[in-house]
Amino acid sequence: MQLTGAEILIECLLEQQVDTIFGYPGGAVLNIYDALAKYSDRITHYLPSHEQGAAHAADGYARSTGKVGVCVATSGPGACNLVTGIATAYMDSVPLIAITGNVPLSLLGKDSFQEVDIFGITMPITKHNFMVKNVEELAATVRKAFFIAQDGRPGPVLIDIPKDVTAQKAEYVRETPKPIGRHTKNITPEAIENAIRMLKKSERPLVYVGGGAVQADAGAELQEFVRIINAPVVSSLMGLGAYPGTDPYFCGLIGMHGTKTSNLSASKCDLLIAVGARFSDRVVSNPKRFAPNASILHIDIDPAEINKNIKTHGYIIGDVKIALQKLLEAMADEEFRDTSEWLQQVNEWRETYPLTYNGGGLQPQYIVERIYALTDGEALITTEVGQNQIWSAQYYKFSKPRTFISSGGLGTMGFGLGAAIGTQIGNPDKRVINIAGDGSFRMNCNELATAVEYELPIIIVILNNRALGMVKQWQDLFYDRRFSQSIVDRQTDFVKLAEAYGAVGFNLTRKEDVDEVLTQALAARQPVVINCEINPDEKVFPIIPPGGAIDDPIMGVNQ
């Protein structure tokens, strides 16, 4: 049948089972929005306060559901406002489709009103991007975009469509999406044999889990693998939830804010098995001093990650779940070394160096612990970036994949609220809590209007230290306490702000009121902001000083 470009675009979204999109209208997407109204019985469109909110919402939706997130923006400023969100998704390998309108073909390249080269701008922050100049190519392009976004290592794909292309007509024939297969062709018997050889030699193995394990849904395989080789488990920020945070083998985060146990384990292990992780600088710190005694066995879907940041001694390239399955099959007839001494050593470290906090006043770590307790560990936690993010990662024991929604690679302040909106929309039956700092929350708090409009019962917990806490902490520890531009005592009344948007606000100042306020917030069933006046001097520990080895962290202020 003959359809307009805009209708073809939406039909193609329907082919992909998309029923939820986030976007903001404007001149260059008027045709798309006109068509969206026609299809409103099949696609629900959510309107944020700002395009960045749409991108983060689509991202949160994707991370929490495993589906593709879709966001739409108009040309020029609309498209530019997606950029931070697209880059955020790119760094964390999130499948996202960003659709932007552009000026009509005849106006392209003439510095027309609201024209920007979003195709050029997003080239380095997308897995791939397209500009569709011919309506006949639109359907094939959208299908290809969805395939690329999900195939192998996922990532964002942008489709830029000039306005007249969305008005032109073309023949549309519905197609079933090309299935997304798990990548297995490089999981060779040789790679598996080599891995087995490395595993059999090891007396002190350590498993380092990353976001790839979440993405591949490899939790069950991972647990079985860990039980067979009897190895302690550490996680990157992105890996949280892939392996149960309550499991006795789990040592917590590795890296800059990792537990001393995790980091000592990395330094002393003789075999480090990285599962869907990419040895980011936040994990490795100084590559010359990372895991100096270990052989590295790297399991990852992306061949380019092998030997990128850390030289490996063995690798399996492919889908992490299937790679582990094949490895487990091959391990069935093998004997592995006794690791009980190693496990005992790790347990001693765990007892000697637990995560602790002992500052006075209202402690942010305590608040996170209580959120964990009062939600039975079942909440979906989104975070902003900085101290709030790391405290959440350290003190909420994530036990299921896709429950910790945080900007790991790009470290995007202002991510959390938009992400919480997308997460709640994708998971209407779950509790969604955005753990924020006052600085990050202020960046995109306009999205509170969105949460209220769509009656999303998100709880925003602002760990308010009246500072850009992580910056201030670095200045405190490494810049002789010169607090340049990091103390932002802005006198914002967050309770009034919440109320102005139509949300509920609470002030929390005393430790003894934490449970009561959280309980009330959980009962409110509407957007809630809790302004927690935390101890402003509280810091994130442990912390590895810049350039340091990861087993030599600063453990606390009194050290």
Next chain:
Amino acid sequence: MKRYVISVLVDNHSGVLSRVAGLFSRRGYNIDSISVGETQDPTVSRMTIVAHVDDAILEQIIKQLDKLVDVLKVAVLPAETSVYRELVLIKVKAEDHTRATVSDIIKVFRAKIVDIAPKSMTVEITGDQPKIKALIDLLEPHGILEVVRAGLIGLHRGDQNILTQEDV
């Protein structure tokens, strides 16, 4: 650090060159030269990239190029089994009293004089880079006014071609 000649087959779309060039610049890989043109199949272009890098960076260059959706094939052309050529135009000062000397140098290199003017001549030379460098070095004392290089290109020797070469 070694010189590597990398041959890349890509979809002949707008934007491909900037995608590849962008990859090199953002990841900090230095390119000596890059040349692009259509192949026997007009939907496919071939890029030849010359880079001075160590083995670890070469491995990354190949893998990162391979990740680009528009890239169909990446191959390193080894010096021993490949033909390398570059086309260079050189405008060199040549007046009445020096024209004969300059011409002699050009003849030895089997380069071509493609334009001649009262105070200069323009020379076309094709070859691998050492030969071109040698010519430039000899013309230098006479005064080189302009040099333009097409960038190195190369092919496998023999019946082998880029598609039959195993993935790196």
